[in-house]
Amino acid sequence: MCTTCGCGHPEQVRIGELQHTHSHSEHQSAVKMPDFSQSVFHSMKPSIHEHAGEQDNTQKRLLKIEQDVLGKNNRIADSNRNLFNYLNLTVFNLVSSPGSGKTSLLTATLNSLKNDRNCYVIEGDQQTENDADRIRATGVPAIQVNTGKGCHLDAQMISDAMMKLRPQENGLLFIENVGNLVCPSEFDLGEKAKVVILSVTEGEDKPLKYPHMFAASKLMILNKVDLLPYLKFDVEKCIENAKRVNPQIEVIQLSAATGEGLQDWLNWLQQ
Template identity: 60%
Template sequence: MCNVCGCGDSHIEGHHHSHGDDHHHDTAHHHQHPHVAPETQQPVVIHHHYYHQGDVHHHVHYDASSAASLPSSTHNHEHEVHHVHGDHHQPEKMQHGDLHYGKGEAQVHVAGVSQRQLLTLEQDILGNNNHQAAHNREHFSAGGQLVLNLVSSPGSGKTTLLTETIQLLKNDHLCAVIEGDQQTSNDADRIRATGVPAVQVNTGKGCHLDAQMVHDACHQLDLQESGIVFIENVGNLVCPASFDLGEDSKVVILSVTEGEDKPLKYPNMFAASSLMIINKTDLLPYVDFDIERCIENARKVNPNIQVIKLSVKNGEGMEAWTSWLKGLLAEKVSRL
C-alpha cells in the first residue's frame, strides 16, 4: 500500500466534521451529520485527517514532504514519532542509521521512516479501515443496497459507463453514486445530470477512497430502500486494491487503449476484483490489443474473475453488464 497517500485533507460535499481545539492530540472526534436535502446539493467542505482517525489507535506522523526536511539517513539521528493510544502519548525512537529503503518487511521506502514504523502504520491504517468497512457492510446489507466499487486507471471510461448504466437502470431501480476524485466535481456533476443523487469526495493528495470517506458520504444520500450504490474510486490501480470500503464487489474496468498485460503489472487489483470489464471495444480495429491474451492474463492472477466485453458507444455488452447487476441486486434483496 501507499504509506503516505491520504495525508492531505479530503472534502466531502454536504458533510461537516469538527475536531477539538487540537485535533492532533484530542482522542475525541466530533461528527455532525446535518440533514441536507439531496436536491439542494449545497457543498459543505469537510476536512479529514484519515491517518489520525480510528476508534482506538491514532497516529501523528509526517508525510513525505516533511520527512524530506529531516537529516540524511546516513547520520544516526533520533526523532520521535508519537503514537496516541487513548489519552497517552507514547514517543517511539527512530534510528536513521537503520533504514532499509524498501528492502525490509514493509517493502516500500519513505524518507526518514524505518521499515518497522511503516509496517506498523500500514497495519494500523488497514485495521482501522477494515473495522469501518465492516460497519458499512452491515449498514448496506440491512438496507438491501448492492454496492459496487468501480476501479480503473484514469481514462478507462468509468464515468461514461456509469452514466449510461444509470440511464438503463434508474426507471426500475434506485441508484446512487459516491464519486471519488482528487479535485473538481466534474464527474459528480455528470452523474447528477442523469437525475440520480451523487456525492463528490475530493481526496486532495490522497489516491484512493477509504471506508470512513464512504461512511461520511453515505450520510448525504437518502438510502431508504434497496437499490444500487456505485462507488467510483479515484483512477488508480494500486492503492484502492488494499482498501475495503464495505462493498459487495470490486469491478475493475480496463479499456482496450491500455495494454493487455495490465493484469500482470497490477495483479493485486485484478485479484481483488469479481468482474473485469473490457471497455471501449469499438476501438479494437484501431488499436493493437489482444483481448483474449488480456483475459488469459487476468485469470492467471484470479482464476475466478468474470469478464464482460462492452462498448458504451455502440451498446455491445451493456445488456450483459446490466443483467449482471440486476442478478446481484436480486440476490442481495432475497437475503433481507
Template identity: 75%
Template sequence: MCTTCGCGHPDQVRIGELPHRHSDDDAQEYTTPNFSHSTFHFNKPTEPDDTQKRLLKIEQDVLGKNNRLADHNRAFFEKQHIFALNLVSSPGSGKTTLLTTTLNALKNDCTCYVIEGDQQTENDADRIRATGVPAIQVNTGKGCHLDAQMIGEAMVKLRPKADSILFIENVGNLVCPSEFDLGEKAKVVILSVTEGEDKPLKYPHMFAASGLMILNKVDLLPYLNFDVAQCIANAKRVNPSIEVIQLSATTEQGLGDWLNWLENQRKQG
C-alpha cells in the same frame, strides 16, 4: 494519511453536498461508528531496520481500522438490502461514461445512488447528477483512493433508500484501491482496450481483488493492436475466477451483459 503509499491527509478530504435534496421518504439513516483515530508517535530509530518495523505497524493499524469501518458499512448495506459496488480502474478507462450509460438504463426500474471519488473538482458528480441520480462527490486532495471512513461520511449525507444500488466510483488508480475495503459487495475493474492487454499482470492485486473485469471501448478494436484473448488470459492467470464482460459504453455494445450481471448479483444477495 495513507501509510501504504504515503498519500493524502485527512484534512484535505472534502465530502460534498447534494445540490438538491432528494425525497427523504424511506431514506436510511447511516450512523457513524465511534472508532477513535489512531495516534502514532515517531521516535528516532535505534536500529537500522527500526523505521521499517514502525511503518509496517502503522500500515497494519491503518488497514485494521479501515477494515472495521468497512465491516460497519457492509452491515448497513446488508441490513438495508443496498447493493454496493466499487468501480476501479486507471484514469481514462471510461468509468464515468459507463456509469452514466448504466444509470440511464436502470433509473426507471430501480433506485440508484453514486459516491464519486476524485482528487479535485465535481465534474464527474455533475455528469452523474445530469442523469437525475443523486451523487455525492468526495475530493481526496492528494489521496489516491477512497477509504471506508470517506464512504461512511458520504452515506450520512446521501441517505440512500433500502433496496437500492450504490455505485462507488473510486479514484483512478490501479494500486492502492485494491487494499482498501469499502464494505462493497464486489470490486469491478474496468480496463480500456486502449491501455494494453498486460495490465492484469502489471497490477495483479487489483485484478485479484475484483470479481468482474469489464473490457471497455471494444468499438475501438478495429483501430488498435490489442489482443483480447491474451488480455483475458492474463486476467485469468491472476484471478482464475474473475468474470469478464466486453462492452462499449459509447455505442452500448454488450451493455445488456453488464445489466444482466448486475441483476443476477442483486438476486444472489
C-alpha cells in the same frame, strides 16, 4: 495516510453535498508545491551500517502503521456493510486507472436502470465535482468526495458520504473510486464486489503489472472495444493475463460509447 504509497492527509478530504454549488475557493488553484527546504535528507549523512539499521526500523514502523490503518479501515468497512445490509442496498466499487471509462459506463448504466431501481452514486476524485455533475445530469443523486492528495477512497469517506446521501431501501449504490490501479485494491469499503474496468487503450499486460487490483475484483469490464479496429490489442491475451492472477474473475467486453455489451453488464448486475 495511505501507507501503500504514503499519500493523503485526512484533513484535505472534502465530502460534497447532494447539489453542487461552486464555491469561490474551488476556482482557485488548490495545488501547492511541497516545501523541500526543510527536508531531513539535507542534514543526514549516515554511515552504511547506521543507514541499514535505520532502514530496518523504518520498515518495521511502516508495517505497523499499515496494519493499523488497514485494521481501522476494515472495522469501518464492516460497519458500512452492516448498514448496507440493513438498507438492503447492493453496493459495487468501480476501480480502474484514470480515464478508462468508469463515469461513462455509470451514466449509460443509470440511464438504463434508473426507472426500475433506486440508484445512488458516490464519486471519488482528487479534485472537481465534474463526475458527480455528470451523474446528476442523469437524474440520479450523487455525492462527490474529493480526496485532495489521497489516491483512493476509504471506508470512513463512504460512511461520511452515506450520511449525506441517505439512500432509500432496496437500492443500488455505485462507488466510483479514484482513478488508480494500485491503492484502491487494498481498501475494503464494505461493497459487495469490486469491478475493475480496463480499457483496450491501456495494453493487455495490465493485469500482470497490477495483479492486486485484478485479484481483488469479481468482474473485469474490458471497455472501449469500439476502438479495437484501430489498436494493437490482444483481447484473448488480456483475458488470459487476468485469469492468471485471478482464475475466478468474470469478464465482459463492452463499449460505454456505443452500448455494445451493455446488456451483459446489466444482466450481471441483475444476478
